[in-house]
Amino acid sequence: MTGKEESTGKTSPDGSGASPQDKEGGPRLSRRRFLAAAGALLGAGATVAVWRKGPRFKMLYTADRFVSYHRPQGLPAEEPLDPAWALIPGYRVDLLPQNVTPPHLHRTSVSHLVVRSLHDGQTIVFHLEWDDGSEDPLEAIDRFRDAVAVQLPLHPEKSPPVTMGAKDHPVHVAQWKASWQRDLERGFQGVEALYPHTYSEVASSGPRGAKQEDAESIYPALRLKNPLAERRRRSPVEEFLAEGFGTLTHHSRQEARGKGVYRSGGWSVTIALPMRGGPDKASLEPGRKHLVAFALWNGSDRADPRGEMGNSGARKHWAGWVELEIRPLR
Amino acid sequence: MPRVYNWQIGREMTYPYEESRPRRQFAMVMDLNKCIACQTCTISCKTTWTRGRGQEYIFWNNVETKPYGGYPLAWDARILERLGPQRWEESRYAGKTLFEAAPAGETVLGWFPSADHWMHPNLGEDEPRGGVKRGTYVPGIPHGVWMFYLPRICNHCTYPACLAACPRKAIYKRPEDGIVLVDQSRCRGYRECVQACPYKKTYFNLATRVAEKCIGCYPALEQGLQNMCITACIGRIRLAGYLTPQVTPGPEGRIIPREADETNPLDYLVWKRRLALPLYPQLGLEPNVYYLPPVHVPLPFLRQMFGPAAGEAVATYRRMLEHPEEERELRGLLCLFGSTYRVVHRFRVSATHAHGYDEKGAEIIRVPLREPSYVRPFYDRERGVYRQNVP
Numbered sequence: 001m002t003g004k005e006e007s008t009g010k011t012s013p014d015g016s017g018a019s020p021q022d023k024e025g026g027p028r029l030s031r032r033r034f035l036a037a038a039g040a041l042l043g044a045g046a047t048v049a050v051w052r053k054g055p056r057f058k059m060l061y062t063a064d065r066f067v068s069y070h071r072p073q074g075l076p077a078e079e080p081l082d083p084a085w086a087l088i089p090g091y092r093v094d095l096l097p098q099n100v101t102p103p104h105l106h107r108t109s110v111s112h113l114v115v116r117s118l119h120d121g122q123t124i125v126f127h128l129e130w131d132d133g134s135e136d137p138l139e140a141i142d143r144f145r146d147a148v149a150v151q152l153p154l155h156p157e158k159s160p161p162v163t164m165g166a167k168d169h170p171v172h173v174a175q176w177k178a179s180w181q182r183d184l185e186r187g188f189q190g191v192e193a194l195y196p197h198t199y200s201e202v203a204s205s206g207p208r209g210a211k212q213e214d215a216e217s218i219y220p221a222l223r224l225k226n227p228l229a230e231r232r233r234r235s236p237v238e239e240f241l242a243e244g245f246g247t248l249t250h251h252s253r254q255e256a257r258g259k260g261v262y263r264s265g266g267w268s269v270t271i272a273l274p275m276r277g278g279p280d281k282a283s284l285e286p287g288r289k290h291l292v293a294f295a296l297w298n299g300s301d302r303a304d305p306r307g308e309m310g311n312s313g314a315r316k317h318w319a320g321w322v323e324l325e326i327r328p329l330r
Numbered sequence: 331m332p333r334v335y336n337w338q339i340g341r342e343m344t345y346p347y348e349e350s351r352p353r354r355q356f357a358m359v360m361d362l363n364k365c366i367a368c369q370t371c372t373i374s375c376k377t378t379w380t381r382g383r384g385q386e387y388i389f390w391n392n393v394e395t396k397p398y399g400g401y402p403l404a405w406d407a408r409i410l411e412r413l414g415p416q417r418w419e420e421s422r423y424a425g426k427t428l429f430e431a432a433p434a435g436e437t438v439l440g441w442f443p444s445a446d447h448w449m450h451p452n453l454g455e456d457e458p459r460g461g462v463k464r465g466t467y468v469p470g471i472p473h474g475v476w477m478f479y480l481p482r483i484c485n486h487c488t489y490p491a492c493l494a495a496c497p498r499k500a501i502y503k504r505p506e507d508g509i510v511l512v513d514q515s516r517c518r519g520y521r522e523c524v525q526a527c528p529y530k531k532t533y534f535n536l537a538t539r540v541a542e543k544c545i546g547c548y549p550a551l552e553q554g555l556q557n558m559c560i561t562a563c564i565g566r567i568r569l570a571g572y573l574t575p576q577v578t579p580g581p582e583g584r585i586i587p588r589e590a591d592e593t594n595p596l597d598y599l600v601w602k603r604r605l606a607l608p609l610y611p612q613l614g615l616e617p618n619v620y621y622l623p624p625v626h627v628p629l630p631f632l633r634q635m636f637g638p639a640a641g642e643a644v645a646t647y648r649r650m651l652e653h654p655e656e657e658r659e660l661r662g663l664l665c666l667f668g669s670t671y672r673v674v675h676r677f678r679v680s681a682t683h684a685h686g687y688d689e690k691g692a693e694i695i696r697v698p699l700r701e702p703s704y705v706r707p708f709y710d711r712e713r714g715v716y717r718q719n720v721p
Contacts, residue, residue: 104435218382224515229538308442313520
């Protein structure tokens, strides 16, 4: 059992007034079940306290698969706080520490993600929420950023390993990074942002205000077009192709969009991907069998044996494949 | 996990990858008896390679005062403390290397410095061990009150911990010269290398968000030139070259280089004389920067830092100082340190001069064993002036 759905169940995402469950024949939120659930909640004071601090859209009941609902217009691809997200059920994904390949995450600091999805036949948007006591948008000497990723197999019918795929089992990964989100909103977060009161005699070589060729002469990573070093972000989401651990490769076609907002002790993030796929990308067709997996990094969590390393790279939270049902177009 | 041979600890050990030695190994020798911590090496390196923003705290080359100095703060004390007390049996290391002591789920026993640990590049400068009171004097060797300077660059290890710990395989060791590099297009800034390298010679660049490290001045080496930190060194304490890397274990843990060339300065100092010693060989990385240990420092400290051969090396160095004629060859080779921009592949010491040769055998440098000196009278009759003691 991997999933639980949640819904406030008032109006459907297309605004027709009926909940998706009503239309698709999913679990109906009866008055009796609602009262039973509410009673159980009130009985557990601690649980209620946690929920108050928790994600913005509450979980109420369960489902056995993750569903992407059709929303023909107004897809909230870069609006993680859009009310449309409250109208569809959330799916709970329990997270595990990555302890298959070194370096391990030795324990989790985030227990679960709540994921939702909408699509319009052209673009699919994943909405991811989790509790995180600290917003970590900066990367510095000993500071690590928050991030979340979705992983989609190119060939779901071949049951690829969840370990970032394997040889001949490529996976398409889209990762949202809090650091890139901050870069987009405030400009590249270099030394000036990390240490605002420092004086430097070599401002011309800095990431801001420097000529590109000057900067390239100082930073080989920039010259070699390492995406981490890029100074002008177009999206907070980076797309990859992978065929197993250690093979993560920046995708030559970057099309993903998204946005992350930190609010009330947690992140709400959207990751939007074209559904048509194309070379080395997952294609997502309504009605076909799909799989999706998730990974999460909590930057401020120090989860190595000595409590020193933040979540980064292989030190991540992850979860196994979830069956993704893409509802047909209406 | 593969078993590899580490000649510096006289035994096999575990390492994540198979043994794969380069065709020849870039190596550097530093004479700690000569370093004065002027930091000219540090500045020449900094202005050449790491002058940008985001690299403010990055020193591919640094010089620290031992025993108390260290950049980052107490890097060596911390890793030795984590490793715990270990034991040598003669020249064979009976303790655990950092790879063998790694906790479950980790590749290397490491330490990840916080930003605070990087804030004091020269803390502990000139701090001696032991107090100096009124009337204290130092009668002999070793000194009761002592300190020395330790210049450091990346050790371009045969078994790099940074390379072992990188989950992306973004760090590689060049087969042509054994220089260890971070692929700047492949690195994703996870900083596993920063945690893993016990010498703390990989750094996170704040302006590119990827790791950087000493590149051994490979663009210069490829043209037959020595490194910036060497050619700028005013104390002439350094020499770079190539070690013959093929080694096989011999009796009693002694190593037998298969094709060692005694006319190669590096082979001579490291293999033949065992005078140039690796830094903390017990950590198991087989580092390739070698030090002539300071003769005035108490031996227990030198043995901890340079391994069990430290006593022998100090004795050899002192013999060279006290009986220069007996150690003419060694003394001649030390004269070649810092005497040329070019890489010396072979050397020869005649009765009066030390000669350095390039890869093709052509002489590139000739240094007199004794500098000529001239004594001129205080009063110059010809010019009718008194000579002051200036050049």
